[in-house]
Amino acid sequence: MADGTLWTWTVQRFAPKSPPYVSPPNGFTPFAVGYVELADGSRVEAVLDVEDPYIGMPLRLSQEAGQVPHAREVE
C-alpha cells in the first residue's frame, strides 16, 4: 500500500484483444488506467478503480498476488 497522486490517465474504451485479455464474466466495460506518482517522484502504472480520474487526484495503490497494481481514491 502506498499513497500518491494521479500523474496521467486514459480510459480503455474498447475491449483489448483476447488472448491475452480476459474479459470479466459480465463482459467488457471501459476502465481507467494511469500512472500514480509516489512521494519519491517515481510513478507506478495501475488500473484505476475510480470514477472520473483527473491529474493530481489523491490515490492509494495496492497490489494483490497475481494482479497488476490497482489504485483507489483516498477519501
Add this chain to the structure above:
Amino acid sequence: MSVHIIGAARTPFGRTELSGREHGVRAARAALVDAGIPWSRVGAAFGGSDAAGNADTLVADLGLTGVPFVNVRNGCATGGSALISAVNAIRGGMADVVLAVGFDKHPRGAFDPRPEEWGLDEAYGREGLMVTTQFFGMKIQRYAHNHGITPRTLALVAEKAYRNGSRTPEAWRRKEITADEILESGMVNDPLTRFMFCSPGEGAAALVLCSESVAQGRDTVELRSAVVRTRPPGSFEVFSPRLEAGTPTSVSTVAAAAAFEAAGIGPEDVEVCQLQDTESGAEVMHLAECGFCEHGEQEKLIPFGATEIGGMLPVNTDGGCIANGEPIGASGLRQVYEVVTQLRGRAGERQVPGAPTVGFTHVYGAPGVSACTVLTS
C-alpha cells in the same frame, strides 16, 4: 564520403490482396527503374519487415545475381536500420550501389503483443494493459496538461493528415475529414479519438543509394545523415510498469540531435519534415522533441497553419501514418521517399512551394527506439 539517393519508390498503402512481400518486390523494382539502374548493378541490399517475412526472398523475383542481401528486423526502426547499413556499405567500400527496402502487412485492429515477450507478468495481458494506444493516450494526456495542448489542436493535426492524404495518390485515407468530425468520431483512449489514430496496414518503400562517383550527373538527393538510437534513462515508453522520477527524457530528442549534428544542419534549416504520427498527439510532441519548437509552442503554430504544406514548416506532407496507415517495416522509408520526392520537386498537388532543399525524417517506436535522417538536394 557523401551518400546519395538516386532512386525512390513506394507502393499504394492500405489493404489489398497483395502480400507484404509482393509490395516489397514492386517497390524495389520501381526504385530501380526510377534510378535507371539494373538490379545486376546493385552490390549490396538491406531490408526487412516486422510481420511479412524476410527481404532476402526478394531475389527470387528481382534476379539471382548473388548479391549479399541482409535481413533487417528492427521494429519501427527497420527502414532506418536498413539505411544505416546501406550508408556503411557505401562508405566502407563494400558496394557503390545499394538497395534499401522495407515492407509489411498487418492484421486489422490494434497490435496485440504478449506480456511475456516484454518481460512482464501475464497479469498485464489478462487485465488489459498490453494495448499500445493506452500509452499514446497517457503520454499526450500528461503533455497536454503540462503544456496547454487542446483537443482542437489534436483534431487539427489529423485534419491536416487527411487533407494531405487526399493529395497523395498512394495514401490509404484519401478523404478529407473536418476537425469537428474528428473530435466527434468516438473516444478510443482519452484524449484521443478514433480518427486521430493511424491503423496498422500494408505497403512498401524502397531506395537506391550510391556513392558520390556513381551519383555524378544524376538527379540525386544527398543523405546527409541517418541515425538510430535506443532509449536513454528516464524515458516514458509503452508497456512500462514504472517510470522513474523527473521530467521524462525522449529517445527522439537524442536521435534527432545526433542526426542534425552529423549533418551539420540544424532544425531551423529544415523546410519539409516527416514526423512519426502514430496518432495526433505524437506529431505534436515530436515537433518539440525533435527540436522544431519549444514545448507548448505547438499551440501557437498548428492552429495558425505553420505545419501545413504552405506553412513555415510543412509536416507530414503525404498525410503521415494517419493517412497512410502503419506498415511497420515500410513507414521509415516511406518518409524518406516523401522527402526525396519533395526535394526533387515532384510531389504534384502536395508539393511544398519555394523549392525546398533541406528535409528531415523521424520515426519513433516501441520499446523506445528512434531513427532520423537529414536530406538535402
